[in-house]
Amino acid sequence: MVAVVLIAAALFSVVGSQTPAPVAVATTPTVEPSATPPRVRSTPVGTAAPRPATFVGITASIPVSPPPAPRSSPTPEPGLWRLEGYIVDEAGKPIENVCVVIGPVPCAQYSPHTDERGHYFVDIAAAGSQTVLLAYDFYFEIPGRQTVWLRMTPTGSTTFNAILKRG
Numbered sequence: 555m556v557a558v559v560l561i562a563a564a565l566f567s568v569v570g571s572q573t574p575a576p577v578a579v580a581t582t583p584t585v586e587p588s589a590t591p592p593r594v595r596s597t598p599v600g601t602a603a604p605r606p607a608t609f610v611g612i613t614a615s616i617p618v619s620p621p622p623a624p625r626s627s628p629t630p631e632p633g634l635w636r637l638e639g640y641i642v643d644e645a646g647k648p649i650e651n652v653c654v655v656i657g658p659v660p661c662a663q664y665s666p667h668t669d670e671r672g673h674y675f676v677d678i679a680a681a682g683s684q685t686v687l688l689a690y691d692f693y694f695e696i697p698g699r700q701t702v703w704l705r706m707t708p709t710g711s712t713t714f715n716a717i718l719k720r721g
């Protein structure tokens with residue numbers, strides 16, 4: 555009887571002392587698909603702002619016949635005015651990914667760009683009747699084309715369409 559107890563105790567000590575081997579779990583990060591495929595921006599981030607030779611006024615806007623929008627643009631919030639329009643080439647075809655820059659800063663990663671129809675929009679603060687009117691400088695650039703500089707003092711939402719010539 556003592557031998558049976560000793561054998562049982564030995565079995566318990568051997569089985570009880572063994573620690574389970576760690577289970578290796580292969581973890582691979584799940585890559586979330588992007589909501590929209592990334593597009594290559596034509597103006598590299600950090601490109602220095604060009605110096606304007608001349609500015610054009612809002613009256614230099616040209617008539618365009620854009621294709622219909624696949625979805626409507628949101629309307630500006632109260633207290634904002636919208637500058638919007640189309641950027642086209644000499645043949646009147648839309649130019650995608652034109653950087654729309656406000657002020658003397660360079661084109662940046664999150665600067666507005668034209669869409670596949672050449673359309674852009676920028677919302678700016680509306681000036682009230684007691685506010686000093688501000689002049690805004692915008693420029694439209696893409697490598698391989700001449701930059702267009704626009705200087706305007708808005709008095710409400712405005713449309714500005716432009717041709718970016720090669721060169």
